[in-house]
Amino acid sequence: MKDQYLFIFAQAHDDFRVPELYSVAELYGFDLVIPEDFDVARPFAVLELEKEEHARLLARRCVLIRSVYEFYARGSNYEELHVGNRAARPKWEKYIPDTSFKFVVNGYNQSVPQHRQKQVIEHFSYMDFLGKIDMKTPEIILGCFEEYRDTTGSIRQKHDDDGNFREVFFGRLVEEGSARPLVGKFNVKKRAYFGNTSMEAEVSLLMANQTLAAPGKLIYDPFVGTGSMLYTAAHFGALVFGSDIDGRQMRGKESRPGIIRAAIQYGVQQRVLDLCTFDVTHNPLRCGGIFDAIVTDPPYGVRAGAKRLGRKKRRIGSRPDDQPYIPPTKPYELSALARDLVLLARYLLKPQGRLVFFLPTVTEEYQEIDIQMMLCDGMEVAANSLQDFGAWGRRLVTIRRTTTFNYSSPTFDADGGDLGVNGEEHAPAHRDFREKYFQGFKREL
Secondary structure, eight states: OOEEEEEEEOSSOGGGHHHHHHHHHHHHTOOOBOOTTOOTTSSEEEEEESOHHHHHHHHHHOTTEEEEEEEEEEESSHHHHHHHHHHTHHHHGGGTTTOOEEEEEEEESSOOOHHHHHHHHHTTGGGOOOSOBOSSSOSEEEEEEEEOOOOTTOOOOTTTTTTOOSEEEEEEEEEEOSSTTHHHHTOGGGOSSOOTTOOOHHHHHHHHHHTTOOTTOEEEETTOTTOHHHHHHHHTTOEEEEEESOHHHHHOSSSSOHHHHHHHHTTOGGGEEEEEEOOGGGOOOOOOSOEEEEEEOOOOSSSSOOEEESOSSOOOSOOOTTSOOOOOEEEOOHHHHHHHHHHHHHHHEEEEEEEEEEEEEETTTOOTHHHHTTOOTTEEEEEEEEEEOSSEEEEEEEEEEOOOOOOOOOOOOTTOOOBOGGGOBOOOTTTTHHHHHHTTTOOOO
């Protein structure tokens, strides 16, 4: 029988919460039961796990978890809460005789005044704890959490709604979320090397969790840029490899490559296997099935555009023999890039390996078929989470390789079309995203 645990989440990237929970549970090999009424807009959720150790593992790895409590009771008022807590006596009666403890009372969307905190704590006197009250180093911490509705935009005094909460929760602290502080550690503003396309720290950590990064894993970023995804994957123990068509992005202007300087800052330089300059559509990787995950943020033309080898127009005349040869490049349209990325992943990933990447989409035009049409045989969608910016958003897409068949290295058709259901032409919401972005996402009349 599974036990219940109260999870307290950071109110950020709500849509990424469930994929992160399932990914970390898969990484450590245990089951997680999420209720059907799970509301990502709320900071509290009661989930089921087989062991307390599983709750600890989630708290130590999930970036969006603030803390985890052993769940005792919940209620729309304190009468309901205390009825539930009395029924949960077998969970807490072992702490009655000689366990030091402290109570905390917190409110979400509302601060709880100190005098009422005291009243709330006194109402738990029936628990008859005989141990010492220790506010600094208690053996257990009992938490009571009042959840208030969001009143943003309304005019009210500080404690106008005090006591008029939506729901109240009670439990024993199992573990504080220790992955959350990593957001500060990998803050781009404090990084030794970064650029205008560097991914923010919190999202880089979420992407690393989607890859199931861990010691012994090999992870590749084919559009590595300044290396944001490499640092977080390497932090979790994975060996990482990166490539980019523009070597200047990886190197920077100093003698030591910028990505290596940042990797030294984070203490993961020994896990960076190599950095190479090449076009992924003409890649030198002649052996498939070598990577456990591919993680990347493909350029989509707002701050930097994607490029591939080739000429925009046919060149007339010849090049003088004494001039250095610089391979010409041409734009790489996003929908073609995304389709090719899935093909490349099928070739390079091990069975059950994951491709994790961001895909920008126009909100009003997006359809589920936009993601499905990128798939090829042997690849399936594992997660699809939206970071909403209003008129547009970017989707963190996780695609898993399900086949064990060894495919040959793909060839990439620059002029390939987009086909939807039954082979009908379909223009996905991410096609020509750059043009739509700079036009303000205005529809053609």
